[in-house]
Amino acid sequence: MAVNREFPQGCTSYDNPKGNAETERMMRTIKEEVIWINEFTSLEEAQEVIGQWIEEDYNQFYPHSKLGYKSPREFEKQYYELQGECAA
Numbered sequence: 715m716a717v718n719r720e721f722p723q724g725c726t727s728y729d730n731p732k733g734n735a736e737t738e739r740m741m742r743t744i745k746e747e748v749i750w751i752n753e754f755t756s757l758e759e760a761q762e763v764i765g766q767w768i769e770e771d772y773n774q775f776y777p778h779s780k781l782g783y784k785s786p787r788e789f790e791k792q793y794y795e796l797q798g799e800c801a802a
Contacts, residue, residue, distance in 0.1 A: 747771070 748767045754760040773786045781789040 743772075743776075744768075 744764060744767075748764050749760070752760075752763060754763065775785055777783040777785055778789075784792065
């Protein structure tokens with residue numbers, strides 16, 4: 715079984731509303747933006763389309779409050795730029 719390093723597994727205590735809310739919100743976004751508007755003919759097709767949406771749309775355009783309202787790509791770019799400045 716391959717380990718997905720993009721979305722590290724996190725554990726919360728049983729019936730934790732905060733941890734559950736974040737997960738549920740992500741699932742709702744995937745359903746609204748990808749699953750409900752497509753008719754997939756196979757599981758493989760669904761996996762490909764959802765994965766592509768995460769990489770191309772979600773990671774580029776969706777701002778996150780935990781990242782200072784930057785998209786994951788913007789945050790990552792800023793992080794590596796700061797790391798380069800610190801190393802110099």
